[in-house]
Every structure is written in structure tokens, then in C-alpha cells.
Amino acid sequence: MxxxxxxxxxxxxxxxxxxxxxxxxxxxxxxxxxxxxxxxxxxxxxxxxxxxxxxxxxxxxxxxxxxxATNETSFFRDGNPFEALRKHILPALIERRSAERTLRIWCAACSTGQEPYSVAMLLREHFPQLQGWRISLLASDLGIGVLDHARTGRYSQLEVNRGLPPTMLEKYFQRCATVGRAGTAEYQIDDSLRTTVDFRPINLIEPWPAMAPFDIVMLRNVLIYFDAETRKTVLRRILSLMRPDAYLLLGGSENSMHLADRMEPVQLGPFTCCRLRIPRPETRDPRSK
Ligand SMILES: C[S@@+](CC[C@H](N)C(=O)[O-])C[C@H]1O[C@@H](n2cnc3c(N)ncnc32)[C@H](O)[C@@H]1O
The missing domain is CATH 1.10.155.10 (Chemotaxis receptor methyltransferase CheR, N-terminal domain)
Structure with missing residues (x-):
């Protein structure tokens, strides 16, 4: 070219x-x-x-x-964010939301769906107490092609080999009767999980549909493709859709430095997630009168 x-x-x-x-x-x-x-x-x-x-x-x-667009993704990508969800974030939110019994999760820039389906499997596998809660799991991307793929919930042998534990493959997927285009096996995620994810086209730099605030936002491995100004704008808009005690999960090489005045990193085991800065009461300098 x-x-x-x-x-x-x-x-x-x-x-x-x-x-x-x-x-x-x-x-x-x-x-x-x-x-x-x-x-x-x-x-x-x-x-x-x-x-x-x-x-x-x-x-x-x-x-x-x-x-x-780079659509690179995999099931339980990077491991640690999902461990943080399992060990820290979800238990804390479940306790704090025990009266209202609702949880709202958004995977923005979800590519072909492995990320939201990983969240859906994690919820099903480790949090049976969420039965009867209103769980909203929104997954969006700008790509119509990747969203079509995600909605089918059908993955090639290569895709399931990347990050999906064999026990989860066995439990939550069925092997398809037909082979894929590459001539290898394909696997279909259970309908009971597939239908828990609401896939929608949302371009992060265009106007967004009206949405209620979220408890967890996963915005992973997409800000890296934007310039600094766009990262800041997107983060600011995401922030306006987070509940005050919500969690933002970014990709391994991304951080919320662009909005350091409004967000702070929080260490959860080996994973760092971002939360809204809690306004601290001003401390008076005892020497001042
Ligand atoms: C590398 S993938 C990340 C997928 C998943 N979040 C993960 O970490 O595995 C980046 C995704 O961002 C999407 N993307 C890029 N620019 C976007 C934009 N302006 N709005 C929404 N999605 C965008 C791409 O279509 C692609 O699917």
C-alpha cells in the first residue's frame, strides 16, 4: 500500500x-x-x-x-482479573448489594465474547447465592462481525484451547455435530449461559445508549489503541456510568493515570483495579490557626 x-x-x-x-x-x-x-x-x-x-x-x-481493529482475546484472559473478581470484587459487591439483589456488569470492547462468557461461567460456578438476583451482563463492541460471532457462542478448538479450563469446557459446552471451517471441532456454549449475555454494538467514541450505572466495568485491552486524549475522554464517560463503589478493570498495560484526580488504583492480590476516589475530609494542619 x-x-x-x-x-x-x-x-x-x-x-x-x-x-x-x-x-x-x-x-x-x-x-x-x-x-x-x-x-x-x-x-x-x-x-x-x-x-x-x-x-x-x-x-x-x-x-x-x-x-x-485487533480482536485478540481469550477465555479468562490474563487470569488475575478473574481471580480478583472471584476472591475480592464479587464477594464484596454481593455483601453490599444484598438488600437490592442486583448486579450490573459491562464488558465494553468484548470482541468475540470470550470475556463476558468467562464472567458468566465464573458467576455460575462460584456464586450460587446469586440465584434469584437480577444480574445484567452487557457486552459491547464496535465490530458487527465480532458481535455476530459472540452471539452464536460457538468456538473453534483453537479458541477453547486458549484459557478455558477442561472442566469448564466439559461442564458448559457441547461439542458440535459439524466441524468448523478449518476442519477441526467446534464447541457450543450452553444456552442457559449464552442467553445471560446481552451483546450490543456500542462504539466507545460515539454517543452511547441510555444505561443505568454499573457495579463492574471491564474495559480491557482497548484503550491502548487510542491516543491519550481519547483515553481520557472514554475513561471520563465510563466513570459517569459507574456507581460510587464500582470497580473498573483495565488491561495489563493500561491504567487510569489519565484521570488520576478522580480514580485510584486498588491492589487486589496480584491484580490492580481502579475505583473512584473517595473524597477524604480535609485534614487541617494543626500548626495553622
Ligand atoms: C484486543 S480486543 C480486547 C477484547 C477483550 N476486552 C480482551 O481483553 O480480551 C479490542 C476490541 O476493542 C474493540 N474496539 C476498538 N475500538 C473500539 C471503539 N471505538 N469502540 C468499541 N470497541 C472498540 C475492537 O473491535 C476489539 O474487539
Whole structure:
């Protein structure tokens, strides 16, 4: 891809998703757009970009933006956040919400669904006392393709091999009668779990639907693709949708430094999560009169 085409693609991607494509990523654009060009009947990526530059179709732009997003994910990704949920966050929230018996969880930027399904399995596996509670598990992403995949709850052998403990595979999935496109086995998550997750398209940089505040927000491995200003804006908007004692879980290389005045890190075992800063009563300097 030549420089001018790359600049066009990256400004389109930035404008529609906030994802920043660094200099020198032409090879990445070529590799990710080749399947789109093929599916859409273009002879090459160059031809696809030429078409976009001549007439900016919404559908084609969406496909290009989605193809340029990194959808890397896995079940129980990174382990520690899920241990923190199991050992600290959920027990504390269950105690604090015991009168209202509601819990609201949002996995923003959920990709193909492994993250919210991991939360659903964890709730089912370790918190039987939540039976009869109103649990809302919202999972969103900007990608229509990844959300379609997530809604099916169907995963390849490779996908289940990544992070899903064999006991959970056995307990919560059924092996499909047909094989997948790669000719390997596929597994279907139980309907009783699949239907607990509400998958919705939400672009983090566009207006969001009206939503009640959440107890837990998982915003993992997406801020890294944005510039500092966008990270701050997204965090500020997320914050406005968190209950005062809610928990925000970010990815391993992300933090809430951008809103250090309003959020503070809290160490939960080996995992650091973020909470709203609790306004502390001003302490008077005893020497002042
Ligand atoms: C690397 S995946 C992270 C998936 C999951 N949270 C995890 O940690 O395993 C990043 C996801 O962010 C989504 N994404 C990127 N920009 C977005 C935006 N502006 N709004 C919503 N989702 C976005 C991508 O489509 C992609 O599925």
C-alpha cells in the first residue's frame, strides 16, 4: 500500500474508531484488508482503497474499520482479573448489594465474547447465592462481525484451547455435530449461559445508549489503541456510568493515570483495579490557626 492510501485508511480508522495506526503499519493494513477486498469483489487492496477514496460508502468503511481493529482475546484472559473478581470484587459487591439483589456488569470492547462468557461461567460456578438476583451482563463492541460471532457462542478448538479450563469446557459446552471451517471441532456454549449475555454494538467514541450505572466495568485491552486524549475522554464517560463503589478493570498495560484526580488504583492480590476516589475530609494542619 502506498503512503497516500495508508494515510487515507488510517485517518478513516481514527475518525470512526479512535484506533491509531502508527507510521510503518502499511504491511498490517495490506494484510488485514486483503480478505475484505477479496470478499467485496475487488481485485486488490489498492482497488478497494481507490473505491473508498472515490466514494465513501458507509458499509465498506465499516468493514475496513472492523478489519483494522485487533480482536485478540481469550477465555479468562490474563487470569488475575478473574481471580480478583472471584476472591475480592464479587464477594464484596454481593455483601453490599444484598438488600437490592442486583448486579450490573459491562464488558465494553468484548470482541468475540470470550470475556463476558468467562464472567458468566465464573458467576455460575462460584456464586450460587446469586440465584434469584437480577444480574445484567452487557457486552459491547464496535465490530458487527465480532458481535455476530459472540452471539452464536460457538468456538473453534483453537479458541477453547486458549484459557478455558477442561472442566469448564466439559461442564458448559457441547461439542458440535459439524466441524468448523478449518476442519477441526467446534464447541457450543450452553444456552442457559449464552442467553445471560446481552451483546450490543456500542462504539466507545460515539454517543452511547441510555444505561443505568454499573457495579463492574471491564474495559480491557482497548484503550491502548487510542491516543491519550481519547483515553481520557472514554475513561471520563465510563466513570459517569459507574456507581460510587464500582470497580473498573483495565488491561495489563493500561491504567487510569489519565484521570488520576478522580480514580485510584486498588491492589487486589496480584491484580490492580481502579475505583473512584473517595473524597477524604480535609485534614487541617494543626500548626495553622
Ligand atoms: C484486543 S480486543 C480486547 C477484547 C477483550 N476486552 C480482551 O481483553 O480480551 C479490542 C476490541 O476493542 C474493540 N474496539 C476498538 N475500538 C473500539 C471503539 N471505538 N469502540 C468499541 N470497541 C472498540 C475492537 O473491535 C476489539 O474487539
Amino acid at each position: 502506498n503512503r497516500a492510501d495508508f494515510d487515507f485508511v488510517r485517518s478513516l480508522v481514527k475518525q470512526r474508531s479512535a484506533i491509531v495506526l502508527d507510521d510503518g503499519k502499511e504491511y498490517l493494513a495490506d494484510a488485514r484488508l486483503a480478505p475484505v477486498a477479496h470478499q467485496q469483489g475487488f481485485a486488490s487492496v489498492d482497488e478497494l482503497v481507490r473505491q473508498l477514496r472515490t466514494r465513501l460508502s458507509n458499509d465498506l468503511s465499516r468493514r475496513v474499520v472492523e478489519a483494522m
